Amino acid sequence: MKLLNYTSRYFVIILLFIIFIWAAFFYYNMLDEIYDSMDDSLENQKGLVLQKVKDNPEILQKKQFEDGYYTIQKLAGKPKKMGKDKYRDTLMFMENEKEFEPVRLLETSFSQAGNYYKLKLITSMVEEDDLVEELLYSIIALYLGLILSILILNNFFLKNTWKPFYSLLEKLKKFSIESEHKITFEDTKIEEFALLNKNIENLLYKSQESYKQQKHFIENASHELQTPIAISINKLELLLEKNNMNEDQIETFSSVLQNLERLKRLNKSLLLLTKIENNQFIEEEDINLNLLLQELLEDFLDYSTYKKVELELIQQKNLRARMNKDLAIILFTNLIQNAIKHGKVGTQIEIIIHKESVMIKNESDHTIPLDVDKIFSRFYKETALQNSTGLGLSIAQAIAKKYGFTVTYTYKDLHCFKVNFQQT
Template sequence: MKLLNHTTKYLAILLVPLITIWAFIFYYAMLDEIYDSLDDGLDNQKVLLLQRLPANPEILEHKDLELWNHSITPISRQYYDKFETRYSDTLMYMLNEKDFEPVRVFETKMKYNDAYYKIKFITSMVEEDDLIRDLVTYLIVLYLSLMITIIVLNNLMLKKIWKPFHSLMSQLPNFRIEKNHQIKTKDTTIEEFKLLNQSITTLIDQSRARYLEQQHFIENASHELQTPLAISINKLELFLENTNLSEAEFKTLASILDDLGRLTRLNKSLLLLSKIENKQFIDEQPIDFNQLIATITEDFQDLASHKHINLKIDYRARLKFEMNKDLAIVLLTNLIKNAIVHGSQNNTVTIIVHQNSIVISNFGSPIALDTNLIFSRFKKISVDKKSTGLGLAIAKAISEKYAIELLYSFKDQHYFNLYFPKGG
């Protein structure tokens, strides 16, 4: 859920009790005011009646409450002394409404010409059910208009305010540390966004510096390893020739030599990987992949026949693509070698060249490989100790460099598909 909708949601929920509570307070406050003014009005009627009485003594004969809105009843002295002025609510039948409606009643007393009277005044009162109905209607309208205003304002204002944030967010998913593209921050006066922009810029700059440092560290370390490796290998080779060794000793030394060879290959692969990532293969030329595949498979023919694997190459189209030649060789060599090394004996490794793609497939273990791990560094799928675990990682790095899609799939056979970008 968007932040914008979140705040709106909370506001919508919070406003319901708020408005309800407010409605109660408002209702009683208003009712209180109405009673107050009605009672004042009734008081005023009494004053008016007393003023008119000397001139119009027939007022004392007014008994019909419904006709005169007041009635005057003579009372005894005792009753007069005990009587206290009071206001009360009651219902009265209204002819126009044909229903009992609430009325306000004011009962008071007076002494006139030594006689005692009780006077009753009435006035029509506000209809509470109508008042509540109206109040609820208006409050719902108020609530809805408040919500609409909030949503519209939020959308307009927050969108504008959050612009630096959204601009940042649209760039971050595309950020790749290995590519040297900058994140462009939008200037803003909002403190929080300023801080965010600053932090992101610093974070990216620092990460990028570390990344480059590490990249060059791997490259430098690999370089530095070459000489001691060369010395060890050569010393062992000289030693093997020099000395009269028993077969067992000879084989032990030879296996050390083999391990040093593996170390050398690993080192070379690491160096190659960091060189690809450090963009040290610039020189590009159109590569004829049909021809390249023919050359590479010829080199692998001996390995394949040794494993009784039949190499089947099907050129369905001519595929040309512009890239670095050494990298093209490494890419296809690694994939073809992978298919042969992991291919099962007495079976076929198939290479099909299409207009814009190459498919290399081999029979092997009957279970699909983990697509998440297969192209990762040092994730060895097999237990084969001679493999460096970098071959497919290198192939992936090369294909990514040229926007070639390298995909793995499994259906009876293990398939490695290379999809070349069109017009490349």
């Protein structure tokens, strides 16, 4: 859930509740006030009527409202609650309106010259009724308006306040540790965000720096390792040439030599990988991939024959790509080599050139898909092949990435590596 919706949701729930209570309270309070004032005026009139009765006993005969606002009824005896006022709402048929209208009625009793009378006083509630109705609508309108405006304002302010935060998120999303590009943030007046930006900027800068240092370290380390390894190999070769060793010794030396060669390979691959990542292959040319693959396949003929697999080049289209030629060769060498290395004896490896991609398909004894998340990572080996550096596919991917191409792996009875030359 988005931050905005999250806070809005709470806001709405709390506001609905609080304002509802407030509105109800307000409404009933007002209502009470209106009744109070009506009842006061009725009481006042009662006083006037009682005064009038004393002055003019004739009106004691007034049994109907007709032209007045009160009736007096003689009672047989003393009422239970003598002189007690009783208010209530009722309906009364109004001649002029020809319908029942709400009225407020005061019922009380009094005594006059030893007789007991019941007095009923009324006052019309038509206007008050309208007022109450009006009040209710106003409150509902106010209630809704208040909530709506609070929400809109809240959204507006939140959006504005959190703007630096969202811009930070956007930048982090696009951030790549490999890129040389430094992230910069616009200034914000909000101290917390300024602090956050500053810290993140620092953090990113440090990560980029340490990434760069790590890259350079690997490059320097593998570079420095080259010479001692080469010297050791050369010395061993010279020693072996002296030819004064028995077979046992030769076997041991041969094993040492092979392991040194392996170390050299590994180191060379690592160096190559860092060189690709450090953008040290600047030269680019337009390469005819059909031609390049034809040549490569010829080079691989000995190896494929030895491994008893057949290489089949299917050229559906002519494909060209702009890249470094050495890297193009390495990219396909690694992929084809991989296919031959793991290819099933007696099967065919298909290399298909499409309009914008090259696919390399091989059958294998390994009939389950490889782990797509891992095969391109450094030093990952699916099989315990001793001579594999575990860097071939990483290198292939690094090359593709450098030019915005992609290398993808899929499995459908055949292991299939696809190099897509459509730049992403």
